[in-house]
Amino acid sequence: KSKKEILENLVLGISEYISPGFNAAGKVEKKILVSGEDFKEIAYRFVEEILFLLETEGFLSRKASVNLKDNEIKVVLKGEYVKGRNFSMIKAPTYSEMSIKKIKNLWVLDIVLDI
Numbered sequence: 001k002s003k004k005e006i007l008e009n010l011v012l013g014i015s016e017y018i019s020p021g022f023n024a025a026g027k028v029e030k031k032i033l034v035s036g037e038d039f040k041e042i043a044y045r046f047v048e049e050i051l052f053l054l055e056t057e058g059f060l061s062r063k064a065s066v067n068l069k070d071n072e073i074k075v076v077l078k079g080e081y082v083k084g085r086n087f088s089m090i091k092a093p094t095y096s097e098m099s100i101k102k103i104k105n106l107w108v109l110d111i112v113l114d115i
Contacts, residue, residue: 003039004066006109007046007073011064014050015079017113018087019060026063026078035072040100042073043109047093050077058083090115 001009015022032049036042053059061079090113097112 001106001108003107004068006107007043007066007068007075008064010043010047010109010111011050011061011077014047014090014113015060015062018054018090019082019085022060022082022087023062027080028059028078030059030061030077030079032075032077033072034075037071040095040098042068042071043100043111044093044095044098046073046075047111047113051090051092053077054082055089057081060087088115 030053032053034042034045034049036045050061053061058081059077059079060082061077063078065076065078067074092114094112094114097110099110101108
């Protein structure tokens with residue numbers, strides 16, 4: 001996977017953990033901008049933003065379109081508002097246990113989420 005694909009799949013993975021089998025139809029779009037010193041920090045902040053939107057607005061995204069440039073990402077999240085529904089929650093990502101590495105031609109992100 002590319003770094004862009006890692007971030008796009010991260011949204012789906014988080015959503016699938018929070019709401020297995022729930023199909024957020026993508027009726028609502030949210031645009032976000034995330035920056036960081038390196039890709040690890042960008043990924044960490046991206047997860048924080050996804051969780052923040054879920055906790056504060058009840059917005060659950062199942063799809064993302066990511067534009068990665070230098071140390072910044074512009075993201076269009078597609079999902080819907082699910083406030084009031086019972087889902088599994090994720091408290092936060094664990095930065096110290098995250099790693100990003102390239103294995104042959106594939107980028108791999110390992111992330112531990114505090115539930």
